[in-house]
Amino acid sequence: xxxxxxxxxxxxxxxxxxxxxxxxxxxxxxxxxxxxxxxxxxxxxxxxxxxxxxxxxxxxxxxxxxxxxxxxxxxxxxxxxxxxxxxxxxxxxxxxxxxxxxxxxxxxxxxxxxxxxxxxxxxxxxxxxxxxxxxxxxxxxxxxxxxxxxxxxxxxxxxxxxxxxxxxxxxxxxxxxxxxxxxxxxxxxxxxxxxxxxxxxxxxxxxxxxxxxxxxxxxxxxxxxxxxxxxxxxxxxxxxxxxxxxxxxxxxxxxxxx
Amino acid sequence: xxxxxxxxxxxxxxxxxxxxxxxxxxxxxxxxxxxxxxxxxxxxxxxxxxxxxxxxxxxxxxxxxxxxxxxxxxxxxxxxxxxxxxxxxxxxxxxxxxxxxxxxxxxxxxxxxxxxxxxxxxxxxxxxxxxxxxxxxxxxxxxxxxxxxxxxxxxxxxxxxxxxxxxxxxxxxxxxxxxxxxxxxxxxxxxxxxxxxxxxxxxxxxxxxxxxxxxxxxxxxxxxxxxxxxxxxxxxxxxxxxxxxxxxxxxxxxxxxxxx
Numbered sequence: 001x002x003x004x005x006x007x008x009x010x011x012x013x014x015x016x017x018x019x020x021x022x023x024x025x026x027x028x029x030x031x032x033x034x035x036x037x038x039x040x041x042x043x044x045x046x047x048x049x050x051x052x053x054x055x056x057x058x059x060x061x062x063x064x065x066x067x068x069x070x071x072x073x074x075x076x077x078x079x080x081x082x083x084x085x086x087x088x089x090x091x092x093x094x095x096x097x098x099x100x101x102x103x104x105x106x107x108x109x110x111x112x113x114x115x116x117x118x119x120x121x122x123x124x125x126x127x128x129x130x131x132x133x134x135x136x137x138x139x140x141x142x143x144x145x146x147x148x149x150x151x152x153x154x155x156x157x158x159x160x161x162x163x164x165x166x167x168x169x170x171x172x173x174x175x176x177x178x179x180x181x182x183x184x185x186x187x188x189x190x191x192x193x194x195x196x197x198x199x200x201x202x203x204x205x206x207x208x209x210x211x212x213x214x215x216x217x218x219x220x221x222x223x224x225x226x227x228x229x230x231x232x233x234x235x236x237x238x239x240x241x242x243x244x245x246x247x248x249x250x251x252x253x254x255x256x257x258x
Numbered sequence: 259x260x261x262x263x264x265x266x267x268x269x270x271x272x273x274x275x276x277x278x279x280x281x282x283x284x285x286x287x288x289x290x291x292x293x294x295x296x297x298x299x300x301x302x303x304x305x306x307x308x309x310x311x312x313x314x315x316x317x318x319x320x321x322x323x324x325x326x327x328x329x330x331x332x333x334x335x336x337x338x339x340x341x342x343x344x345x346x347x348x349x350x351x352x353x354x355x356x357x358x359x360x361x362x363x364x365x366x367x368x369x370x371x372x373x374x375x376x377x378x379x380x381x382x383x384x385x386x387x388x389x390x391x392x393x394x395x396x397x398x399x400x401x402x403x404x405x406x407x408x409x410x411x412x413x414x415x416x417x418x419x420x421x422x423x424x425x426x427x428x429x430x431x432x433x434x435x436x437x438x439x440x441x442x443x444x445x446x447x448x449x450x451x452x453x454x455x456x457x458x459x460x461x462x463x464x465x466x467x468x469x470x471x472x473x474x475x476x477x478x479x480x481x482x483x484x485x486x487x488x489x490x491x492x493x494x495x496x497x498x499x500x501x502x503x504x505x506x507x508x509x510x511x512x513x514x515x516x517x518x
Binding site: 016021023028039123151163183 | 260261262263265266268269272273276296298299300301302303304306307308310311321322323324325326327328329330333334336338340358433434435436438439452453454455456458465466491492494495498499501502505506508509512513515516
């Protein structure tokens with residue numbers, strides 16, 4: 001068997017994984033505050049090649065071919081969340097809040113603090129402002145709670161006023177490295193357990209009341225990627241089948257001459 | 259089989275729910291005091307294939323992990339109690355609430371809440387909704403009544419031809435801390451739930467409760483253009499998810515071609 005079979009197989013597997021990511025992005029094209037995922041796989045190709053280049057090659061030490069186990073690694077190293085701003089949609093609902101700029105809402109969950117950009121808040125009967133899943137929106141002084149049913153006003157800096165009286169300040173947070181955030185589903189992000197990233201106040205971010213941040217998935221881009229993925233998968237399949245053919249011919253021809 | 263097939267299928271199901279909600283909004287574009295709904299979604303769980311921060315083969319720390327999302331799931335269909343437009347009907351029994359609050363009506367012995375103020379009189383002269391449910395507190399209009407007047411603070415009085423009050427009552431409005439948590443019963447009725455909190459009885463126009471306006475009806479708060487745009491978006495989102503299914507199918511086909 002030639003190594004190219006493995007290349008073809010893992011190439012095809014990579015494309016399948018890539019399609020999984022694209023499908024997830026497309027499924028969440030209408031999810032408020034959703035951030036699209038991009039697999040980092042071109043980078044890996046480069047790094048894999050770089051990994052096996054001997055810095056001081058000599059004739060004796062240089063290997064004829066690359067190690068098989070290096071070649072047969074899947075070509076994806078990771079995926080990263082693209083925290084680009086999503087478009088804002090006007091809803092006029094006073095409990096719809098959109099963040100403009102880099103920042104997150106802090107919400108309290110049974111497993112500890114989580115972060116989200118999904119600003120579709122609701123009220124609980126005791127006046128606590130919660131997400132659709134019932135996680136409380138946190139301010140510097142604990143969960144935000146409204147008094148009675150007076151109209152709410154949230155200004156750009158996150159100050160919440162009811163009947164002209166300040167009842168709390170939504171503090172948006174950010175991190176010095178956003179890639180320390182792990183997705184959890186339910187539009188929540190959580191800090192990676194081992195991360196040392198520092199939480200910062202989100203200085204550049206402002207709040208817009210009555211707006212929702214839509215998903216930042218771009219359908220056209222995803223469609224193009226999907227076509228590309230499909231064709232690459234086909235190409236990988238061709239690599240496997242033509243390698244297979246070559247192997248077959250080799251066996252037949254060598255077998256005949258012997 | 260491929261994850262992407264199920265992921266795309268979850269996207270299609272979600273968009274279907276979205277279209278269902280939009281259709282219901284459109285169907286009720288002329289329903290008195292109808293409140294529009296919005297389907298809301300969230301991303302499903304993630305499968306972690308590689309942990310960020312772990313070591314890779316070359317001994318370097320992995321800067322990002324590898325997480326594949328499993329699609330989308332609907333969380334809620336949220337009702338918006340935004341004020342609808344007013345229509346001047348001139349009918350003295352049409353009462354609109356300008357602002358927050360609901361009328362209380364009795365439905366088969368249970369208390370329900372409505373904003374549809376198109377009241378009628380039944381055979382006993384009692385003020386009822388179009389379906390015959392009595393407004394609370396019950397108000398009987400005496401037979402010799404010439405006109406009915408409702409003040410903005412909720413006082414309803416039946417007057418004779420000399421302007422003498424024959425009967426009167428105070429109609430309160432009821433507010434909820436979380437009106438979006440009410441249970442929609444159909445027929446413009448809502449029921450109290452644990453999520454909505456208990457009803458607060460208020461005199462109209464006080465404590466952020468709305469005022470009553472006689473001779474007006476509250477129209478549906480559905481905005482046609484907005485719903486149409488939402489429908490287009492939902493349809494296209496459905497379509498793109500169906501393309502993801504097709505692509506997964508084609509890739510599986512190509513995989514099957516490996517064996518001839």
